[in-house]
Amino acid sequence: MDDLPDADVLDRARTTAALTALGVRHGDVLLLHASLRSLGPVADGARGVLGALRRAVGPEGTLVVPSFTPENSDTSPHYRERVRGLDAGAVDAVRASMEPFDPARTPAPSMGALAETVRTAPGAGRSAHPQTSFAALGPEAARLLAGHRAGCHLGEDSPLARLYEADARILLLGTGYATCTAFHLGEYRMPGPPRRSYRCVVTSRGVRRWWEYEDVALDDGDFAALGAAFEEVAADGAVRTGRVGAADCRLVRLRPAVDFATLWLTEHRAAER
Numbered sequence: 001m002d003d004l005p006d007a008d009v010l011d012r013a014r015t016t017a018a019l020t021a022l023g024v025r026h027g028d029v030l031l032l033h034a035s036l037r038s039l040g041p042v043a044d045g046a047r048g049v050l051g052a053l054r055r056a057v058g059p060e061g062t063l064v065v066p067s068f069t070p071e072n073s074d075t076s077p078h079y080r081e082r083v084r085g086l087d088a089g090a091v092d093a094v095r096a097s098m099e100p101f102d103p104a105r106t107p108a109p110s111m112g113a114l115a116e117t118v119r120t121a122p123g124a125g126r127s128a129h130p131q132t133s134f135a136a137l138g139p140e141a142a143r144l145l146a147g148h149r150a151g152c153h154l155g156e157d158s159p160l161a162r163l164y165e166a167d168a169r170i171l172l173l174g175t176g177y178a179t180c181t182a183f184h185l186g187e188y189r190m191p192g193p194p195r196r197s198y199r200c201v202v203t204s205r206g207v208r209r210w211w212e213y214e215d216v217a218l219d220d221g222d223f224a225a226l227g228a229a230f231e232e233v234a235a236d237g238a239v240r241t242g243r244v245g246a247a248d249c250r251l252v253r254l255r256p257a258v259d260f261a262t263l264w265l266t267e268h269r270a271a272e273r
Helices: 012-022 045-057 077-083 088-097 113-119 141-145 159-165 183-189 223-233 254-272
Strands: 029-034 062-066 134-137 169-173 195-204 207-216 239-244 247-253
Touching: 012 045, 012 239, 029 045, 029 113, 045 062, 045 113, 062 113, 062 141, 077 088, 113 134, 134 141, 141 159, 159 183, 159 254, 169 254, 183 223, 183 254, 223 254, 247 254
Parallel strands: 029 062, 029 169
Antiparallel strands: 062 134, 169 247, 195 207, 239 247
16 A cells, blocks of 8 residues: 655645635736745655646746856855855866856756746746846746846846836745845835946857946845835735745735835935945
8 A cells, every 4th residue: 555645745736725825826927935945845845836836826827036146256245155265276266167157057056946946947938147137937937037138137127127017926935025036126216226346257259258247236134124114014915924834925016015115225225324
């Protein structure tokens, strides 16, 4: 006799039911942030969760994930941590080993297993930014990912602005507002946001090179406080909470969250200067 499934293991049907109870609907456009570990044991891991998500949004729904690549930049916190304590020769070796961004094959390991599972799924697309690309799966993917200008991480020429136009929702699957990428769009919409230089490895006409550019100085250090403030004033339906497996989750309307972020960041960061 075959062993019965462990009742404590979250299977695809239970995951789909929990997502539906949270408020995920057929036809949704979802920006996903997930901590699979927080869900507890999940049948088939990230692939099982992706299958449940696709069932919950239906064939007309679209899933979007960050597929950022700090690994190919020497101006990222990831790089600074990687070279901490190394001598000059070792640092040069690290820099020489850094691969140029290729949207078709460059992995995004720091984004988590679910994001990588979406990125590598058959039919998935990816935007072209060499540092802050997004991957998407579903009928709206191509439109949401198009036109991601290389000099614009997360502003008006990025998928975040297209998600805002699409009235997308944010699914925080076992993560908090500290990881809420959509708040960065509010940074761009602040009056006169500070800017800084970035540098990463790219390929130009088949040749590997370093590319330096200027963009808004991104800072997510206050996003947890921002999210808490948003929940205090959010209109009914703007934030839904529930559990998927062992994880506390949120389903958040992206437009009001970004609108609130723009005003909150303008006020609070000006006060800190």
